Amino acid sequence: MAIIIDQDKKVCVQGITGREGRARTRLMKSFGTNVVGGCTPGKGGQEVEGLPVFDTVKELVDQVGIVDVSVIFVPARLVKAAAIEAMEGGIKRIMLVPDRVPVWDAMAIAKHAKSCGADFIGPNTLGVISPGRGVLGMIGGRAESARQWFNEPIPGKTVGVISRSGGMSSSCGYYLSRVGLGISTICHVGGDSVLGLRIPDVALMFQADPETDAIVIFGEIGGSQEEQLAELMESGQVTKPVIAYIGGKAAREGTRFSHAGAIIEGNRGTHAGKVAALQAAGATVVDGFGDLPAGALAALGVPASS
DSSP states (O other), rough: OSOOOTTTTTEEEETTTTEEEHHHHHHHHTTTEEEEEETTTTTTTTTTTEEEEEEEEEHHHHHOOOEEEEEEESOOGGGGHHHHHHHTTOOEEEEOOOOOOHHHHHHHHHHHHHTTTTTEOOOOOOEEEEETEEEEEETTTTHHHHHHOOOOOOTTTEEEEEEEEEHHHHHHHHHHHHTTTTEEEEEESSSSOOSOOOOHHHHHHHOOOOOOOEEEEEEESSSSSHHHHHHHHTTSOOOOOEEEEEEEEOOOOTOBSSTTTTBTTTBBTOHHHHHHHHHHHTOOOOOOGGGGHHHHHHHHTTTTTO
């Protein structure tokens, strides 16, 4: 099975009439995602990619029924209002694609999600893809290339990928597939300092997924997501093999590594600390990004030539 997205989940797009909304709706539909409609205030009654457009999420839900996921493509300053509108419309999972969402807005979204039993991915996320079943956001580029890059699940040889880097999310899936591994789901958790689903949350989803045999992590300096995953491993909540690469080895205190969520402050979030915590918990931590495929094969006991 796939986590987060599959071919049965009903998806709507907020901001569907914008340039990004239109383009990514086309990608999601062409990959097989069950997109049922979208909304943009003042644009109700139009169509995008053959899908109905509504003025509000409530109108959309009233017409098409329960929606499982909303993907948001609106300017950063409007993300908070759009996310809260989706949750108040009964949608329990939200994807926040835009970057530069104000921290206070992300905190408000998190508070509202907790109060209504919803969750969210992002902000500043490239998306989530389950090969052969569905995609959310803009991960994988064109549908044709995504089908070529990422293997569908293979019994006994399937990994789930969690990445803190958008660009490296696709690279992880591509190189793991090239050595003959299957991919259950690739999830880019987002690059901001305040996030919805984080590495430990998604790892627990993979732990519960019978199709996923191992978990591959592209981590980074900053924050404590990787250390929290190590705690889950030590407590026995995550028992599947974990193979990790941590970017930012040469960074010093105060260094920002690509985005706001990856910055070392004092002794927190260091490369050495993350590596030590994961290794102590039993994870395979590789020195170079290019070593991830071999590390995954070894952790699964799969010969490199298979």
